[in-house]
Amino acid sequence: ALEAQRRKLEKDLAEARRQLAMGGGGAAASGPEEVGGVQLLARVMDGVGGKDLRPIAEEFKKQVPDGVIALIGTADGKAAVTVAVTGPAAQRVSAVDLAKAAVLALGGQGAGGRPDFAQGGAPDAERAEDGLAAVRALLAG
Template identity: 45%
Template sequence: GDIAIFKVVSESAVASGIRRIEALTGEGARRYLVEQERTLKEAAGALRIAPEDLPSRVVSLMEERKRLERELAQAKKQLAMGGGSAGGGTETPVEDLGGVKLLARKLEGVNPKDLRGLVDEGKKKIGSGVVVYVAISEDGKGAIAVGVTEDLTSRFNAVELVKAGAAAMGGKGGGGRPDMAQAGGPEAAKADQALEAVRAAAGELAGAA
């Protein structure tokens, strides 16, 4: 009766097997609960729903956001590959390097983590050859991925080619396999030079063969 309301507001570990709780009582607890209720009503009001419906609505919004993010990522991939209604006329022609097909392209607004998937699609598209894509992020950094179809890995090594492209963007190294490799570079403005570096390196190998 002396402390009236008792409200636990946090709990944490102090040591092994020991927990610590913090609580409010009396007027402090009352003010805390009033503030929590105000926050709840503001959040519910912003979504134009009843406070009791807030948890389910938040879950629904999170699921919708994930769906939209997936759709946006897919749209960016389609645009990068020259597909979609807005992609007409943007498809990069396949080049010929001494009888070897080369698909090289600079991609704006594509997440570097999507590069490998796009390169795989490019390899399927050309059937036999080398694919190189450079992605430019909003923070001015670049990422480059190189793919070599299985029938050409004895002549072209994706790791060596991606190193040449990364070096042109101020990067070092690159990792992967003979058929797929990726690297980064701090100077995305030199994306065209990176493509040209891979083109030159691949051209030398094609000529040597």
């Protein structure tokens, strides 16, 4: 019974974090920016682990039907990177290349996935903004 209760509480906490990340105030609520002719929605999400980033990226795809979603979650001093490419932008941009650039900027080894969705991890959550800067730089050319 305790194990079932723990799983339910973990699920509820993950959902609460996702809701907070989606509707957080200030910069988190701003829309996508244009970088190198591509719409980019880039966010650092404190307290959000790697496995929680994918459903958040799926939600953000509704806001960015043609562009890039780059999310960096920071938890326990580590960083997780998720990059999704939507619509026609997928013909011009690789999620794997963008995720690798972000992970390398964070001090990690690399990232992997599909051309439209990639993930990776890094040991240094303090450099999360550097990861997003690397994505912007790659998109800008």
